[in-house]
Amino acid sequence: MLLGWLLLLSGAAGLVLHYISWSYYELGLAASFASYFMMGALLALVLFLIARQWRSAATALVASAVVAWSQVPMLWPDGTAPPGVDVTVMQSNLLFGAADVTAVLNTVRADRVDVLTLEELTQPALDRLWAAGITEELPYYYVEPASGGQGSGIFSRYPLQDGVRFDGFHLFNLRATMIHPELGALTVFQFHPVPPLADFAQWKWEMARVRDLLDQQPGKVIVGGDFNATYDHADFRDLLRGRYADAGELVGIGALPTWPEDKPGGPYIGIDKVLVAGGHATEVRALTIPGTDHRAVVARLRL
Incomplete structure (x- = not known):
């Protein structure tokens, strides 16, 4: 499925943009939207599962797991605030x-x-x-x-x-x-x-x-x-x-x-x-x- 692989490639690009500190403004600017690119990995996983392309789905699953790991700190509360002012x-x-x-x-x-x-x-x-x-x-x-x-x-x-x-x-x-x-x-x-x-x-x-x-x-x-x-x-x-x-x-x-x-x-x-x-x-x-x-x-x- 070409669409699935293109989406997976988008997800991989988002991960690269997220993890690297870039020296070129075009890539630095693109990094602002890295999480949008990353969504491609999740969409690819869904498409591969629907098409029962299990090996491709496994690859997309790994990419999706890394995507989730990259975003978890912003999505998971860091405990409960202790007493204070x-x-x-x-x-x-x-x-x-x-x-x-x-x-x-x-x-x-x-x-x-x-x-x-x-x-x-x-x-x-x-x-x-x-x-x-x-x-x-x-x-x-x-x-x-x-x-x-x-x-x-x-x-x-x-x-x-x-x-x-x-x-x-x-x-x-x-x-x-x-x-x-x-x-x-x-x-x-x-x-x-x-x-x-x-x-x-x-x-x-x-x-x-x-x-x-x-x-x-x-x-x-x-x-x-x-x-x-x-x-x-x-x-x-x-x-x-x-x-x-x-x-x-x-x-x-x-x-x-x-x-x-x-x-x-x-x-x-x-x-x-x-x-x-x-x-x-x-x-x-x-x-x-x-x-x-x-x-x-x-x-x-x-x-």
Whole structure:
């Protein structure tokens, strides 16, 4: 069955894209959709079984098992969150400041968000946030607004100090220390690496730089960001080595697509993430914010 073998080949290509850290942007971009390619192995298995082509089915079964193994961490909950203190985090890309900031603020209020990380924060968007009353909910902030998608910000329910903007990144990437009344000092990162497109080498460098910054940070850490990378990028999974975990992985909700929200049938891939070190997660969901091509992510962490 030619169709079955073509589907199996698609599944094998998806596995290769998933497991290898690529140096060419075409392959790195294709890796964003590796899980879609992998579905070919499962479809091939079904076709071979229907056709009673047992040897071919056995080959497809092995490939399907590897596919399942590659995706299990995102689909299987990582136990139950132990007792602790809950901190709610919201991550949102504002699309060059065009997003409906009132919708962002309404979510902050409804979910009683404690930490808000923003990308593509322009000065006009920040002005709208001030006018909407963001500081009534999140009175502490470290913001670096800018045009062209560079701007970023961290807002907090609790005092922030030691704000830093990291050098070397094309877009603004931030860190601050939040002083929580029960947990003490918590580190908050906001990350926005460049997309893995024309300047693919820069994306590789920035992902490695993010990994180094995370590895160097002791204590409890909260991370919100538009990583411009999916779980199927080896460079993103490298961030999860050691003590860091993706909140979506912890609760087993799968890839949680967030981009592009404005395309037919979208979003297709999950690039907006909340990570945590020294804690667990009890709930993660994505939601639509009018005016932006990214879904926001709200994660309830247990620290």
